[in-house]
Amino acid sequence: MFSVARLRRALAPLLLLAPALVHARDRVLFTSSVTYCEPPQSILVQQFDIAYYANNQSIVFNISAASVDPNTNVVANLFLNVYGMNPVNVSIDICSLFGGVLCPLPLYTFNGADSIPLPDSLDIASHLPSIAYTIPDIEAYAQLTLTDVDSGEVKACIQTTLSNGWSTHQYAVEWATASLALLALALAIWQSVVDGPFALAPIRLIDLISLLQSIALSGLLALNYPSIYRSFTLNFAWAFGLFPATTTSPIQQSINRMRHLTGGAMSNASDNGVTSFVNRKLSPYNSANFALPLSLSSLQVDIATLPERFTDTFSNSSFSPQVLVGGDVATVTDDSSNVLEAGIPIYTNSIGIATANAFMTIFLIALILTAIVLGALGLAYGVLLALSRTEYGRTHPALANFRSQYPSFARAWGIRAALVCTMPILVFTFYQWTLKDSWLSVLLSVIILVALGTIVLPSAFFAVRSSLPISKWTTEPTPSVAPFTAPYRPNRVYYVIPLLLVMIVKALVTAFGHAHGMVQVIFFVVLEFLLFISLVILKPYRTRGADVFAGYLCITRLVCSGLMIAFAESLAVKPIPRVAIGAITAVIFSVAVVIMFFNLLVNMGLWRLFVYAVTCGRRGRRRAHAVLSSQPSDSSLGEKAGDLEKRDNKDNATVTTGPSQYFVSRPNNPSPPSTVPSTPLSATSSTTLGETLPRRWSFQHSRPPSVSTDAPHSPAYTHRTSTASSPISGQRHSRNISSSLPTPLEEHPYPHTRTPPHSHPLPPLPPSPHAHYEPYRAV
Structure with a gap:
């Protein structure tokens, strides 16, 4: 109706x-x-x-x-x-x-x-x-x-x-995404121990947390979100350090007392929820x-x-x-002072956290995370030290090697923990400065901001300084800054700079532009567009697949930011179109989370296990069969490359019976056999030299002995293609067949190149005025 x-x-x-x-x-x-x-x-x-x-x-x-x-x-x-x-x-x-x-x-x-x-x-x-x-x-x-x-x-x-x-706000979604993050964390720790600082799983862990934080951040702008999208973004509040609370929560009650004792006058969270206000x-x-x-x-x-x-x-x-x-x-009336405006106030109060308590909640969560990281790293070092003093440690040198690299490993994970906390701390630190509520909260915000900058900024500097186009430093970055260097090519590590700048600008716009939703969303669209353009031009990641994946995430954020322009109050879009756009935005972000989940499964190796189970192991056998089928049909040609590779560094080789083909080398000009006459040939005599050659070979003119001064030292350029050597076949290139066995020829299989003859044939010898040439002919 x-x-x-x-x-x-x-x-x-x-x-x-x-x-x-x-x-x-x-x-x-x-x-x-x-x-x-x-x-x-x-x-x-x-x-x-x-x-x-x-x-x-x-x-x-x-x-x-x-x-x-x-x-x-x-x-x-x-x-x-x-x-x-x-x-x-x-x-x-x-x-x-x-x-x-x-x-x-x-x-x-x-x-x-x-x-x-x-x-x-x-x-x-x-x-x-x-x-x-x-x-x-x-x-x-x-x-x-x-x-x-x-x-x-x-x-x-x-x-x-x-x-x-x-x-759309479901606790099942919160637990599912949190479990996905924990699984990614476990995989990242394992790969960073086994594969070293350039493992892929820690990079994808940061990408996953950044995606979840981007969804939560999209709900903090001063926009008239439809309820369906606002509730959707609440599923990812935990990635921003905002966990659902009640007014009776000990942490929230402690924060309320602290604020009121230090000059705070803003109201606390309401028992009735946020909808009423x-x-x-x-x-x-x-x-x-x-x-x-x-x-x-x-x-x-x-x-x-x-x-x-x-x-x-x-x-x-x-x-x-x-x-x-x-x-x-x-x-709640038009003149009420307790009305919650769009943006951070509605978002935080929706999960039971008062507006003035948001920063202190983030501050306490950051302290808890710091304690967990330091405790885990200390416990791991203790276990590593204990194992190194046992028989197991003495028999496994890899354990001692990891112990020597443990300081860099610990610093790298400390940087990753700081990167996870950077966006929430920046947003709510800047926002706390706009409230002017509690002087102690402002002081703590300055302290944590300085501590965060001390961890992140020097590490980023040491990581990117050698990759700058005008760099004056040649020192390679240490493994301790792997969170900044591992995802990118060595000459593109400076791509970290625009990423950090975008993060800081987003935090500033979210905090200080809380009264101008349209300005906020336009800034987000412009930043994501510039980031995508820089990604296309620089291609900073180590592989093409990583560039494509980063581009997909950037396009997702760009499209969703563009759709949120319809939520600006100044545009006054009707509620039903806004709800439809909110549902579409939620679906786009949800697809990105699902893709991240499958990417995690691929990194775990479950995709290869799935393919092996579905194909019953036949895929590997088919691949090996395809490789064998691509080899030449002639067994001698198939063995030629390996045989030549083994003898590439030998100066001389003796012709022996076997299936391989041998070719007389030209550069060394060995002495001819004693049976070859040194007298010049008559101008009317002719001979046909040559044997059956593979089709891919090029035809070359043979050079018979010359009467020049170099003739005694220049044997005929001979291609031996027979599969067996005999006295007769060994003398097929000589006009005078000797009854005795020929002197073994010195062979040098391509001393100057590893390229087979059929790919790059050797050039013919310079012509002699006393020689008569006839092309090779199939016998």
């Missing part, structure tokens, strides 16, 4: 993740938060829980309220906002309900909980599309306004947000101002059709002269 149904296509990928659970859960809408939209005068509410079940069209309620203003005749206005649309906006005459028992409002306290079926005349099912029960993080709220009939003054205004129980211009309210009655259309309800026990609920309610307080129900 409403255009909200258009969200079906946009949210189809998310809804298909768990279709069985969608059908198994009851179709229900219930109130998720309650606030006063005007200061209460006539009615005070302590609890207001209402749920509507579509299967049997019944309402379950648990309400605790009190009427304190006598002689009040009011008109009730019921207003429903769903994704910025107003499907319900009706006024109800209270005096016409229940026989006039509510006019004027009686002074009593109502405490009731029951389940009642609704009459068919209300026909609520026709006003609610089915997608309202399945779409995650539905953006809808109901507002009940009681207006005095005589004066028109608002006596009570209550807003309740609605939910269907579905959300969200600015009404933002999701899930999507309302520029509070709605008031638009018309006095009467809603007729037949009291006779209601259950009798429902009417008895009012008559049997106990009256209490004691006036109730509002309890935990907050009052």
Whole structure:
């Protein structure tokens, strides 16, 4: 009935993740938060829980309220906002309900909980599309306004947000991504021990954490995020050091006391969550101002059709002269100071951390991580030292070698831990400076920022100094700075500089631009675009695959940053398109996380194991068969390369019987056999020299003996291609066949090159004026 149904296509990928659970859960809408939209005068509410079940069209309620203003005749206005649309906006005459028992409002306290079926005349099912029960993080709220009939003054205004129980913020996703990070950490530690500082797994660990932090960072901008995307980014808050907490958490209570003792005046986190305090211009309210009655259309309800026990609920309610307080129900108006603006305030309060507590939470988490890293490295060195003094250590030299390299190993992992903490510390340190809340928090932020710079900046300098185009240093970087040097080519290590600059600029824009969401997102788009261009031009990574993978991650961040422009408040994009864009952005980031997961499996070697299991080990045999099939069919040609390689450095070789082919070397010009005549040949004599040659060989002219002075020392250029040597075959190139065996020829198989003759044939000898040439001919 409403255009909200258009969200079906946009949210189809998310809804298909768990279709069985969608059908198994009851179709229900219930109130998720309650606030006063005007200061209460006539009615005070302590609890207001209402749920509507579509299967049997019944309402379950648990309400605790009190009427304190006598002689009040009011008109009730019921207003429903769903994704910025107003499907319900009706006024109800209270005096016409229940026989006039509510006019004027009686002074009593109502405490009731029951389940009642609704009459068919209300026909609520026709006003609610089915997608309202399945779409995650539905953006809808109901507002009940009681207006005095005589004066028109608002006596009570209550807003309740609605939910269907579905959300993209799932603890299962948090645990799954955290488990993925732990698995990547274990693999990175193992490979850095076994394969050395240039192992691939530690590089991918930093890439994974950077991706998760990028998703969390995308939820910290001052944008009007749809609820579906804001909840999605909360799944990765742990990667930013923000773990869900409650107001009773010892850490949060300690931070609150510390802030209030050191000049902090900002409010703490609320027990009721963040939804009650969200600015009404933002999701899930999507309302520029509070709605008031638009018309006095009467809603007729037949009291006779209601259950009798429902009417008895009012008559049997106990009256209490004691006036109730509002309890935990907050009052949020246009002029309230407790309204949470977009960006970091809404994000941190969504997980139970007050805005002013965010930095101190990051600070404590960084201290805990530092203690864990130092303790693990110290324990590992102790175990290594103990093993080196045992028989196992004495019989394994690799253990002693790793012990000698352990300081560099420890420093490298210290740098990796610092890189993981860099983005959260930068963002919340700069943001703490804008709050001006607690002087101790500001002092600690400066201290941790200096400590972080002391670890990261000198290491980055020593890593990139030898790769700078104008470098004056020739010293190679040590293995201790492997987190900066391992991912990149030696002459492209300076690519670390733009990466660090982008990180710092993003933190500055996020912290100091918290009031300008459009400026923030434009900066993010420009930075990611420049980073991608530099990646394409420089190609800094060691392999082409690494460049492609880094380019994919950069494009993912670029596209998602571009899509988030639609969330800027100044553009005033309608709620439904914003929700669709938020769902698409969440899907793009989710695909990147899944790809990182498969990349981790490939690095673990599970892909090779999977291929081996699927092919039953036949893939290796097929590859070996293909290699053998590519060899020449002639066995002598197949053995030629290996035979020549073995004798490449020999000066002389004797012709022996065997399958290999031998070639007489020209450079040394050995003396001819004694049986070769030294007299010149007549001009009319001719001979045919040559044997069967492989097809790939080039034909060369043979040179018979010459009468020149070099003739006695220049034997014929002979190609021996027969597979067996004999006295006859050994003299086939001589015009005068001797009865005696020929003198063994000195052979030098290619002393100047390893290239086979068929690839680069030797040039012919210079022509002799007394020689007659005839090309080789197949015999």
